[in-house]
Amino acid sequence: MSDTYDDAGDGERGRRLVAAAEQLFTAGVMSHSGHANLSARLDGERLLLTPGHVRGLRAEQLATVGFDGQVLEGELRSVSAEIIAMHTAVYRARPHVGTVIHTHSPSATAFALAHRPLPCRTEPMLRFGQAEEVPVVPWGPRGSDVSVRGIAEVLDRCPTTAAVLLANHGLLVFGPDPEATAHLVVAIEESAEAEIAAAAIGGAVDFPPGAQEAVRAAIARVAR
Numbered sequence: 001m002s003d004t005y006d007d008a009g010d011g012e013r014g015r016r017l018v019a020a021a022e023q024l025f026t027a028g029v030m031s032h033s034g035h036a037n038l039s040a041r042l043d044g045e046r047l048l049l050t051p052g053h054v055r056g057l058r059a060e061q062l063a064t065v066g067f068d069g070q071v072l073e074g075e076l077r078s079v080s081a082e083i084i085a086m087h088t089a090v091y092r093a094r095p096h097v098g099t100v101i102h103t104h105s106p107s108a109t110a111f112a113l114a115h116r117p118l119p120c121r122t123e124p125m126l127r128f129g130q131a132e133e134v135p136v137v138p139w140g141p142r143g144s145d146v147s148v149r150g151i152a153e154v155l156d157r158c159p160t161t162a163a164v165l166l167a168n169h170g171l172l173v174f175g176p177d178p179e180a181t182a183h184l185v186v187a188i189e190e191s192a193e194a195e196i197a198a199a200a201i202g203g204a205v206d207f208p209p210g211a212q213e214a215v216r217a218a219i220a221r222v223a224r
Contacts, residue, residue, distance in 0.1 A: 005098055005177035013040045013178075014048050014059040017099070020178035021054040024103065027182075029189040030055075031104035037080065039087045039100045040178060046072065047087060052080045067091065082143030089148045090174045093155040097174045099181040104170040107192035112136065112165040121204045122194060124187035126215045129162045129175060134188060139167040163188055 008016070017040045024030055034055035040048045045067040050057060063074030067088045069081070087100045111118045111134070118134040120126065137154045140146030151172070154164050162184060163173040171188065175181035198204040 010042055010048070010064070011059070013042065014062050016040070016178045017048060017050070017062065018057050018059050020099070020101070020182040021050065021057045023179075023182045024101075024185060025055065027186045027189075029103065029105045029186050031106055031109070033104070036101065036103045037083055037087075038102075038178070041091055041098045047091065049076065049080065049084065049087065051075075052077060085143055085148045086151060086172070089151045090155065090172070093152055094174060096176065098176050099178045100172065100174045101178075101181050101185055102166075102170060102172050103185060103189075105185065105189040105192070107196055108134075108165065108171040108189050109169070110196060111192055112167055112169055112171065115167050118165065118188065118192055118195065119204065119206070120191070121206060122187070122191040123215060125184075125191050126207075126212055128184045128187045129180065130184060130188065131212045132158070132161060134163045134165055134171075135161060136165045136167050137172075139169070142169070 017038050021036065021038055024036065030036060034053050036054045037052065038050045038054065042048060042064065047065055048062045049065050051061050051063065063076045064072045065084055066072055069084045083102065086102065090097055090100050108118065115136050117136055120130055120132055135154050135158050137150040140150050151164060162175055163171065166172055173181055173185045173188065175184055195204050
């Protein structure tokens with residue numbers, strides 16, 4: 001996690017999680033229903049979790065949940081409680097991850113429905129932390145052991161991925177803090193939309209060799 005996020009208290013992390021949800025709506029990457037769930041890692045194997053639909057989310061609606069699935073503060077509907085294990089599977093596999101976001105972003109979900117990994121062919125994906133294709137997790141019932149095992153297995157097989165597609169379901173993205181994770185959700189959804197559009201004019205083309213290194217060098221020059 002970034003130092004500033006790692007040092008934030010529970011309340012500040014909650015406010016930043018709410019702001020990240022607003023950011024996704026502002027960017028127009030949410031499904032018609034507005035369904036999503038977002039979480040933020042807390043100390044002591046705890047996390048903050050959103051209640052389900054996140055349009056108009058308020059910080060006081062967030063629940064504090066243990067990695068064991070127990071609700072410690074606040075309330076969760078059963079439909080939200082189902083997905084706790086999906087989030088904790090990521091936190092257990094990726095100790096540096098501070099935020100997990102799950103959406104049904106339409107274009108990314110199209111790749112999930114087709115069981116097709118999303119290639120990294122746009123510069124925002126390179127810049128925001130997904131310099132490889134987004135792999136597909138085999139389908140399992142929402143929140144089931146089958147689904148959670150599938151996520152854990154793909155994370156083990158793809159140790160540097162910051163996102164996975166959940167087959168026949170949607171998108172799962174994870175990063176150091178709410179802002180960075182939301183930026184990557186937007187970059188992935190835009191990339192999926194562009195891939196679908198490019199298919200109509202002959203198909204997208206891969207980056208040339210060395211593209212990732214060139215982008216990193218450009219970022220480093222600006223940061224000086």
